[in-house]
Amino acid sequence: MYQYQGSPMAHPASASRDLRSEDLFAGIAKFYPLRTHFFFATYLGLLSLFCVYIYANPFGLDTKPGHQGSGLGFKSKIDASVHTFFVVLSLALSKIMRRGHKVQKRQGYIRLHSRLKSFVWAPPLVVILGECTLLALGVWIESPKFSLNDAIKCILGLEEVLLLVIFVDYCRILVRHNKRKPPPDALTVLQEMGGEDTPLLYAIDHGMGLDSVTDEQAELIRFLQLRTTQLSKQVLKLQHRLDQGGARGEGSAGEGAGGAGRSPGGGGAASSASAAGDLDHILAARDREIRSLNGERDTLQREVREGKRRLMDLGAENQQLLGTNQQHVAENARLRAIIHEWSVRHAKLEAKLQEGG
Structure with a gap:
C-alpha cells in the first residue's frame, strides 16, 4: 500500500510485479x-x-x-x-x-x-x-x-x-x-483503475469534488505528468551519482593495483561496486515506474478522448430527441386544433337540428 517514506531497496521483489499494481507509487511519496x-x-x-x-x-x-x-x-x-x-x-x-x-x-x-x-x-x-x-x-x-x-x-x-x-x-x-494522513486521492483512484479485479471504469465519477468526469481525468493526467517529471529528475540524480561512484571505483582500483602489497583485498573497489549495483537497481526501478506512469497517462488521455466523443454523440442524440419532441408537440397541437374545429361544427349542427325540430 501507500508508504510515506521508504526506499526501493527495501522491496527488491517488487520489480518483478505488475507495473500497474498497487506498489506503483510505493516509497516515492511523502506526506x-x-x-x-x-x-x-x-x-x-x-x-x-x-x-x-x-x-x-x-x-x-x-x-x-x-x-x-x-x-x-x-x-x-x-x-x-x-x-x-x-x-x-x-x-x-x-x-x-x-x-x-x-x-x-x-x-x-x-x-x-x-x-x-x-x-x-x-x-x-x-x-x-x-x-x-x-x-x-x-x-x-x-x-x-x-x-x-x-x-x-x-x-x-x-x-x-x-x-x-x-x-x-x-x-x-x-x-x-x-x-x-490519508493517501492521495489521485493515487487511490489510479490504484483502483490498475487493479486486476477491478474493471477499467475510467468514465465514472470518483467523488473528487470536480465539475465533471473530464475535469477529474484531466487532474489525474496532470498528477501523472508531475510524478513523471519528478521521477525523471530522480533518475538524472541517480545517474549522476552512479557516474561519480564509477569514477571513484576506478580511482580506488588504480590505487589498489599500485599498492598491491599493502591492500591486496581491494576493499574500496568492492564497496564502490556494491554501491554501483544498488544504484543500478534503483535506476532500473525508477525507469520501470516512469514507463508505467507514461502508460497510465496515455491510457487516461485516450479515455478522456473517448469520453468526449461519447459526450458529443450523446449531445447529438439529445438534439435529435429534442427535434422529434418538437415535431410531436406540433403534431399534437395540430390534432387538437382539428378536434376543436370538429367540436365547433358538431355544436353548430346540433343547434340547427334543434331549431329545425
Missing part, C-alpha cells in the same frame, strides 16, 4: 501536512487585538468629529487606515492559502483542494465588504448624530464573528486531514 491554518489564526489574532483596541481605546484618543461638528475624528481616521492595512493582509493570507492548497493538489489530494477552494477568498471578501461599507458610511453620511467610530466597531465585530466561524470550519478540515 507534507498543511499548515496554512496557522497563518489564518495569526491574522485572526491580529484582527482580534485591533477589535480590542477599537472598543477599549487605551490611549484615550478623541472620537468626536472635527470642529463645528463636521469631518471625522482623529481616532476614526487612524482606525480606518488600519482597517485598510488589514485588507492588504487578507489578500496576502489568501495568496498563502492558495499556494499551500496547490502544494496539496500537486501531491494528489484533489478532493481536499476542491473542499478548500471556497476558503481562499473568504477572508479578503469579508474584509473588503467591510471596507466598502466603511467608506460608504464615511463619505455619504454627513450627520452630527452619526459616529464613524461606532460604525467601525459594528463592522469589525461582524468581521470578527464571520471570520471566526470560517476559521473554525477551515481548521477542522485541516486538522482532520493532518491527523489521518
